[in-house]
Amino acid sequence: MFAKQLTIFIENRTGRLCEVLNVxxxxxxxxxxxSLADTTEFGLLRLIVDKPEAGKERLAEGxxxxxxxxxxxxxxxHSVGSLQELLEVIDNSGVNxxxxxxxxxxxxxxxxxxxxxxxxxxxxxxxxxxxxxxGCEDLIHxx
Amino acid sequence: xxxxxxxxxxxxxxxxxxxxxxKETVARVYERVAPYRKKMDEAGVCPEDIKSLSDLSRxxxxxxxxxxxxxxxGLFAVPREELVRVHASSGTTGKPTVVGYTEGDLKTWxxxxxxxxxxxxxxxKDYAQICFGYGMFTGALGLHYGLENIGATIIPSSTGNSQxxxxxxxxxxxxxxxxxxxxxxRLAEVAxxxxxxxxxxxxxxxxxxxxxxxxxxxxxxxxxxxxxxxLITSNYGMSELMGPGVSGECEYMDGMHINEDFxxxxxxxxxxxxxxxxxxxxxxxxxxIKKEGLPLIRYRTKDITRLNxxxxxxxxxxxxxxxxxxxxxxxxxxxxxxxxxxQIEEVVLGFSELGPHYEILLEREGYNDxxxxxxxxxxxxxxxxxxxxxxxxxxxKLKTVLGLDAKVTLVSPNTxxxxxxxxxxxxxxxxxx
Numbered sequence: 001m002f003a004k005q006l007t008i009f010i011e012n013r014t015g016r017l018c019e020v021l022n023v024x025x026x027x028x029x030x031x032x033x034x035s036l037a038d039t040t041e042f043g044l045l046r047l048i049v050d051k052p053e054a055g056k057e058r059l060a061e062g063x064x065x066x067x068x069x070x071x072x073x074x075x076x077x078h079s080v081g082s083l084q085e086l087l088e089v090i091d092n093s094g095v096n097x098x099x100x101x102x103x104x105x106x107x108x109x110x111x112x113x114x115x116x117x118x119x120x121x122x123x124x125x126x127x128x129x130x131x132x133x134x135g136c137e138d139l140i141h142x143x
Numbered sequence: 144x145x146x147x148x149x150x151x152x153x154x155x156x157x158x159x160x161x162x163x164x165x166k167e168t169v170a171r172v173y174e175r176v177a178p179y180r181k182k183m184d185e186a187g188v189c190p191e192d193i194k195s196l197s198d199l200s201r202x203x204x205x206x207x208x209x210x211x212x213x214x215x216x217g218l219f220a221v222p223r224e225e226l227v228r229v230h231a232s233s234g235t236t237g238k239p240t241v242v243g244y245t246e247g248d249l250k251t252w253x254x255x256x257x258x259x260x261x262x263x264x265x266x267x268k269d270y271a272q273i274c275f276g277y278g279m280f281t282g283a284l285g286l287h288y289g290l291e292n293i294g295a296t297i298i299p300s301s302t303g304n305s306q307x308x309x310x311x312x313x314x315x316x317x318x319x320x321x322x323x324x325x326x327x328x329r330l331a332e333v334a335x336x337x338x339x340x341x342x343x344x345x346x347x348x349x350x351x352x353x354x355x356x357x358x359x360x361x362x363x364x365x366x367x368x369x370x371x372x373x374l375i376t377s378n379y380g381m382s383e384l385m386g387p388g389v390s391g392e393c394e395y396m397d398g399m400h401i402n403e404d405f406x407x408x409x410x411x412x413x414x415x416x417x418x419x420x421x422x423x424x425x426x427x428x429x430x431x432i433k434k435e436g437l438p439l440i441r442y443r444t445k446d447i448t449r450l451n452x453x454x455x456x457x458x459x460x461x462x463x464x465x466x467x468x469x470x471x472x473x474x475x476x477x478x479x480x481x482x483x484x485x486q487i488e489e490v491v492l493g494f495s496e497l498g499p500h501y502e503i504l505l506e507r508e509g510y511n512d513x514x515x516x517x518x519x520x521x522x523x524x525x526x527x528x529x530x531x532x533x534x535x536x537x538x539x540k541l542k543t544v545l546g547l548d549a550k551v552t553l554v555s556p557n558t559x560x561x562x563x564x565x566x567x568x569x570x571x572x573x574x575x576x
Contacts, residue, residue, distance in 0.1 A: 007524070007525035009520055009530070009553070009555060010555060011552075011553065011554045011555055037527070039527070041552055042530070042553055042554075044524075044525060044526075044527065044530075046525060063555075063556065063557045064555065065520075065522075065523045065556055066523055067524055067525050069525045098526065115525070
């Protein structure tokens with residue numbers, strides 16, 4: 001299954017990240033995972049949140065433009081080599097991985113967020129190979 | 144509609160009026176304005192030397208510095224009690240420049256602005272919202288009396304409180320907007336934030352913009368947000384000469400008609416001061432030939448333009464000055480290359496991914512000038528390659544237009560400063576001029 005990622009453009013300036021987070025906090029949007037990639041000029045804040053659509057709307061009201069994109073949240077065993085095995089499956093299919101970041105939150109399992117050049121195709125491949133993907137809402141219940 | 148019959152006089156008739164008024168003005172100024180008499184004496188020219196319009200070029204220039212040196216009333220040609228109003232320029236450094244009007248001057252001013260308002264499509268039916276700052280600045284009151292004179296209904300809302308401005312526009316069904324181009328764009332932004340679509344929910348069909356250059360790209364952007372059917376004309380003036388009303392565009396938008404029975408234009412080479420042939424681009428010099436309070440002779444406007452004496456399709460015979468292509472004093476010298484901020488603006492406005500606001504930053508790195516253009520990113524993306532692609536394309540376009548390599552910095556929407564009066568978009572931190 002796909003999940004939605006919320007991406008916000010922020011320029012490198014003191015306090016800018018805090019302003020974005022403040023909008024989410026005030027509107028009770030919970031952050032489940034994040035990745036902040038930056039250049040010297042600006043950064044892209046990529047968030048997995050419990051309410052992506054509402055988050056986008058609230059951010060727009062606060063003057064921040066953001067984008068919802070399709071990503072896969074993949075469950076893999078929390079063990080040496082499992083990520084490499086996953087990538088092998090994807091690489092063999094010829095789909096390009098644009099970026100990924102991880103969240104390791106269970107004793108036995110870890111989760112990675114993966115953005116592929118072709119979200120639909122990668123989803124199909126994962127399914128065929130028995131790899132489990134989850135939605136944002138599923139992450140909330142993971143303890 | 145053409146407001147005055149003078150606007151369609153033949154070239155011979157215009158020149159006859161100009162010569163008569165020029166002679167009268169030079170004689171009066173020589174007699175009454177000591178600092179200018181001194182300049183004329185030094186140049187070895189006296190009022191009797193002015194026998195034809197071509198003799199104008201023998202007279203010395205007046206500059207803004209002359210106004211500062213004679214602050215506040217030293218260049219006035221009437222006793223102080225003859226003045227009925229004073230205004231002052233927005234002088235950003237040191238003392239402002241003070242200008243004064245006799246009762247006759249105010250009548251002239253109203254006449255000049257009435258003509259310009261008519262050229263821009265205004266009629267007595269219009270509800271005209273004046274979003275220029277009222278006060279010492281000449282813009283607001285100039286347009287105010289000119290529009291009132293043609294019978295329009297004035298909404299003197301001034302600048303600021305943009306949400307209330309939008310409310311007036313909606314509730315009073317404002318049909319005509321007076322503003323700087325950048326404030327007109329800002330107002331459309333504010334309307335959008337309030338859920339008001341300027342095209343659908345407001346009734347403004349005419350915009351008279353001034354006090355800032357109107358580039359083609361800026362006009363296109365205004366059409367995009369305010370509607371394709373809006374008639375947007377620019378008008379020109381400066382407080383030293385009178386205020387708005389020196390010239391304005393008609394509906395054909397092919398240059399601004401100069402009120403030649405009140406002002407004589409010349410184009411000079413800003414470095415040598417020599418008069419350039421008709422059609423060449425250079426600094427605009429204006430001589431006021433019907434003013435009583437402050438009749439400046441050969442005033443150097445620092446504005447860069449060129450003149451066109453062909454008769455216009457609208458029927459007016461007054462010559463036209465091309466929309467300004469810059470100011471000789473805000474022309475930037477970057478690594479030896481002449482750059483006008485308007486060129487950068489054209490590039491920025493050409494990208495739909497970017498907002499219309501921008502900032503130009505100049506720094507010194509070793510022996511090199513460094514140019515940075517900061518622009519607001521409107522597109523949302525989750526990919527660096529998209530951002531890099533936009534940056535690269537803007538940079539390439541700047542390189543083509545300016546012949547200079549610039550750094551392009553993307554910032555979030557609504558983070559660059561917005562201006563209600565003249566936009567100040569350049570930060571020169573080089574510490575040299």
